Amino acid sequence: MFLLFLLVGCGAAPEQEIARPASAEAIANGDVENGRKLFMGYAHFEHEGPPCMGCHSVGENGLLGGGAMGPDLTNVSNRRNDAEILGVLSNMGTDISPVMQPIYAIDPLTVEEQADLLVFMKSAVGQPESDKELLVLGISIVGFFGAVGVLGFVYRNRLRSVRRALVNKAQKELL
Secondary structure (H helix, E strand, O other), X not given: OHHHHHHHXXXXXXXXXXXXXXXXXXHHOOOHHHHHHHHHOOOOOOOOOOOHHHOXXXXXXXXXXXXXXXXXXXXXXXXXXXHHHHHHHHOOOOOOOOOHHHHHHHOOOOHHHHHHHHHHHHHOOOOOOOOOHHHHHHHHHXXXXXXXXXXXXXXXXXXXXXXXXXXXXXXXXXX
């Protein structure tokens, strides 16, 4: 019975959708605003992959910029042509990202998502690249001292009250 359960329960793995690069027609119909939403994580990818903003930044998008793990993509379309960018986005080009490949092999981007991201990145050309490290550092320092101040205020009488209880107990034992 157990063997039968194992054999029946071990069906074929679900078929995984294979990504393909966006066509020229899809790029022409690309939506810049949807590309921005996908990049920032305001809209979800169809296959639930992580948003680009976790690792990359583009221009002045985002209050604190984007991630610092990947390169800044503000002027990427000046350095790479559409086919190279789509190759990275679809995991089917000569320039496959070794970091993005395993993530988006499981959760591939659709042709429309690739086109929207491409036109969004092309629209960002010429924007100043994001450099918000000092802002993040400043917020972190202010937050640290703010937390220390709040904890100091909340626990301001803690040491005295513990010490007072110990002193009172010791005095009672001596009498």
